[in-house]
Amino acid sequence: MTKTYDFIAIGGGSGGFNAARVARGYSDSVAVIDGAEELGGLCILRGCMPSKTLIYSAEVLHLAQNAKKFGLNIPEATVDMTALHKRKVETIKDFSDYRVESMTSGKYDLYRSFAKFIDGNTIELSDGTRLTGKKFIIGTGSSVSIPAVPGLNDSEIWTSDQVLDLDFLPQSVIVLGGGVVACELAQFLNRVGTKVTQIQRSPHILKDQAEDVSRTVEKAFRDEGLDLYTGTTLKSVEKTGKGFTAVFDHEGQEKSVTANYVVNAMGRRPNTANLGLEKAGVALLPNGQIKTDEHQRTTNPDIYAAGDCAGPFEIVHTAVLQGEYAARHAFGKPGPGPLNYDHMLDVVFTDPQVARVGLTEKALKERGIDYIAADYPFDDHGKSILMEAKYGFVRIFGEKPSGRILGAEIVSKDAGELIHALSVAVSNNLTAADLLKTHWYHPTLAEIMSYPLEDIVDEL
Numbered sequence: 001m002t003k004t005y006d007f008i009a010i011g012g013g014s015g016g017f018n019a020a021r022v023a024r025g026y027s028d029s030v031a032v033i034d035g036a037e038e039l040g041g042l043c044i045l046r047g048c049m050p051s052k053t054l055i056y057s058a059e060v061l062h063l064a065q066n067a068k069k070f071g072l073n074i075p076e077a078t079v080d081m082t083a084l085h086k087r088k089v090e091t092i093k094d095f096s097d098y099r100v101e102s103m104t105s106g107k108y109d110l111y112r113s114f115a116k117f118i119d120g121n122t123i124e125l126s127d128g129t130r131l132t133g134k135k136f137i138i139g140t141g142s143s144v145s146i147p148a149v150p151g152l153n154d155s156e157i158w159t160s161d162q163v164l165d166l167d168f169l170p171q172s173v174i175v176l177g178g179g180v181v182a183c184e185l186a187q188f189l190n191r192v193g194t195k196v197t198q199i200q201r202s203p204h205i206l207k208d209q210a211e212d213v214s215r216t217v218e219k220a221f222r223d224e225g226l227d228l229y230t231g232t233t234l235k236s237v238e239k240t241g242k243g244f245t246a247v248f249d250h251e252g253q254e255k256s257v258t259a260n261y262v263v264n265a266m267g268r269r270p271n272t273a274n275l276g277l278e279k280a281g282v283a284l285l286p287n288g289q290i291k292t293d294e295h296q297r298t299t300n301p302d303i304y305a306a307g308d309c310a311g312p313f314e315i316v317h318t319a320v321l322q323g324e325y326a327a328r329h330a331f332g333k334p335g336p337g338p339l340n341y342d343h344m345l346d347v348v349f350t351d352p353q354v355a356r357v358g359l360t361e362k363a364l365k366e367r368g369i370d371y372i373a374a375d376y377p378f379d380d381h382g383k384s385i386l387m388e389a390k391y392g393f394v395r396i397f398g399e400k401p402s403g404r405i406l407g408a409e410i411v412s413k414d415a416g417e418l419i420h421a422l423s424v425a426v427s428n429n430l431t432a433a434d435l436l437k438t439h440w441y442h443p444t445l446a447e448i449m450s451y452p453l454e455d456i457v458d459e460l
Helices: 014-023 042-046 048-065 081-103 160-164 180-192 211-223 316-330 361-366 382-386 415-427 446-459
Strands: 003-010 030-033 109-111 115-119 122-125 130-138 142-144 172-176 195-199 227-229 232-239 244-250 253-259 261-264 268-270 303-305 345-348 353-358 371-377 393-399 405-412
Touching: 003 014, 003 316, 014 030, 014 081, 014 130, 014 316, 030 130, 042 048, 042 081, 042 160, 048 081, 048 160, 048 180, 130 316, 160 180, 160 261, 172 180, 172 244, 172 253, 180 195, 180 211, 180 345, 195 244, 195 253, 211 227, 211 405, 244 261, 303 316, 345 415, 353 415, 361 405, 371 446, 382 446, 393 446, 405 415, 415 446
Parallel strands: 003 030, 003 130, 030 109, 130 303, 172 195, 172 261, 195 227
Antiparallel strands: 115 122, 122 130, 142 268, 232 244, 244 253, 345 353, 353 405, 371 393, 393 405
């Protein structure tokens, strides 16, 4: 006999679980389907929380190793990979235990299986159980993509999973890719003492950022001794007796680099292939993500999607907001939404960090919006100078003639914390003049924002 639910979440990660959590406030007939070995989702288990735990430890190590810059004498600072791994495990266990406790609390019917649609409102689980739902949300996340490069599908090539679970110090590693994951992991490995070579296909790492933002991070990487190649064509990855050799074209010449290990960080693909979506009338975009409207509905109006499998941004807080809104919409309840992607916020946890909110300069030009761009460098700012945090700048975009803040980008120490002041401005249609009514305390990193704000007001 097929059991029927008011709401079924397929996937217990950030999008699916938070949709189920909200749905549970409107109905006691809610199910969560998750067949992963561990409950918790990508962010908690293999993404945000473990990576940022390790990155912060590496930052502390980096500061200790550069103690002389601060007038300090720290004779030696080295990593203890066993202790570092133990701390990471203990830290994320607190988060994963809370998520598991929430999912197994009895509020939801939890099915530890994988699901596929057999029609528009029925799913079949991997154990043969069939469930029907009045409303569904798909939050199945993403997996590492393996581009068609000879040798890249070798089973011994690492992904971010292996890097985040290291309990020993690799002597040398080749990191393939220049996106967020590749850059964060490359700098982490370099800082803990691994010889790192990073190979990026595009002319710059972090290719979705402004070019001068990317160049700032590239300079920081190279200043720290990381071997970074950009504008390459990867030809092959070859297994050797001592590890791996990556062969690639760079500046008109064929080059090869050998290391003990290789990390494939060349992107991810949405987990949509085995869901039977065609039988449910759910269409995909050319990139494999699920096509959704502004309400997170798919082409089947009873099925929603959120997170990495849907896009347009593969960011945890976005998945949470998408899932929460989808559940409210499914039950016809009021609340914030739909999401305004013109207010999008993203952060890269390299050092310097990269943070961005709102419309980019490229988007402003494409839309024909008249704007003012004003920036100020951190190497001319008191707090950043005394912190030896001189890389980067803040740039703010103000609309003409209103002065409304349309977007901003920061590349600097703690940019991910600083950007939220400007995120508030973008989301609430505040102007540069509005923000200058605020007290910007001296000496802080945040007060640097008052300088481009003053420039925007002066120009207007």
